[in-house]
Amino acid sequence: MAKPKVVTVLSQKGGAGKSTLTMQLAGGLVRRGRRVAIVDLDPQETASRWAQAAAATAPFPAAVTRLEDAAALRQTIRAAGRDADVILLDCPPSIEHPATLASLHEADVALVPVVPSPADLWSTKGVERLILQVQASRKGLKAALVPNRVLRTNLAWDVLEVMREFTLPVLGASLSQRNAFAQSAVVGGTVYQLGRAGAEAGREVDKLVVEVLKLTGEKP
Numbered sequence: 736m737a738k739p740k741v742v743t744v745l746s747q748k749g750g751a752g753k754s755t756l757t758m759q760l761a762g763g764l765v766r767r768g769r770r771v772a773i774v775d776l777d778p779q780e781t782a783s784r785w786a787q788a789a790a791a792t793a794p795f796p797a798a799v800t801r802l803e804d805a806a807a808l809r810q811t812i813r814a815a816g817r818d819a820d821v822i823l824l825d826c827p828p829s830i831e832h833p834a835t836l837a838s839l840h841e842a843d844v845a846l847v848p849v850v851p852s853p854a855d856l857w858s859t860k861g862v863e864r865l866i867l868q869v870q871a872s873r874k875g876l877k878a879a880l881v882p883n884r885v886l887r888t889n890l891a892w893d894v895l896e897v898m899r900e901f902t903l904p905v906l907g908a909s910l911s912q913r914n915a916f917a918q919s920a921v922v923g924g925t926v927y928q929l930g931r932a933g934a935e936a937g938r939e940v941d942k943l944v945v946e947v948l949k950l951t952g953e954k955p
């Protein structure tokens with residue numbers, strides 16, 4: 736069996752959309768027939784609680800394992816992803832947290848959600864620096880910025896703004912600001928479970944999945 740691809744989702748601070756991106760990506764990958772495992776690196780345990788909020792009749796489509804000890808990241812990933820094709824790492828809301836840096840040493844792909852607002856663009860500089868540093872010694876590490884909470888009226892402009900500011904590439908897919916993304920956290924699921932209310936959001940996640948699979952070097 737092929738080695739599972741490891742995708743870390745990180746940002747400088749909370750609120751950029753790491754957990755949202757992780758959980759929706761998990762849902763989208765499962766819909767494409769991938770087996771997904773999630774490792775929750777955040778002491779605030781957002782991903783774990785999210786999955787726990789799911790009803791017993793509609794469990795979250797991927798298992799979430801909490802990282803108990805940042806020093807044991809490699810072993811935790813290996814154990815959690817034994818039967819997975821893709822392992823998603825939901826990072827703590829800080830690049831100073833040791834698990835964030837450690838995740839970059841285990842990952843094939845790093846995704847950085849960026850809200851196109853001046854404060855977020857500015858704080859993303861620090862994450863970018865960290866990723867570029869790790870890439871200097873780990874040539875195989877792919878990374879991309881993912882515009883999140885994009886206002887639909889602004890889409891093209893917001894994405895251009897993100898591209899202009901950074902050395903890292905901007906992924907060819909983004910997530911808009913949508914109630915469906917917040918709503919699915921409440922019900923412990925993904926936008927795919929929301930019926931018509933989640934349809935547009937689901938199409939965005941589908942595109943995201945295709946772009947992320949391309950980054951991992953796999954055929955979507």
Ligand SMILES: Nc1ncnc2c1ncn2[C@@H]1O[C@H](COP(=O)(O)OP(=O)(O)O)[C@@H](O)[C@H]1O
Nearest residue numbers: 749750751752753754755884911912913916917
């Ligand atoms: N695209 C989006 N549309 C609407 N709400 C969003 C979107 N992305 C994130 N949110 C909301 O923003 C908050 C922070 O998102 P979260 O994924 O928890 O960020 P992080 O994990 O980076 O701290 C949550 O309440 C989440 O529901």
Ligand SMILES: [Mg+2]
Nearest residue numbers: 753754777781
């Ligand atoms: Mg989070």
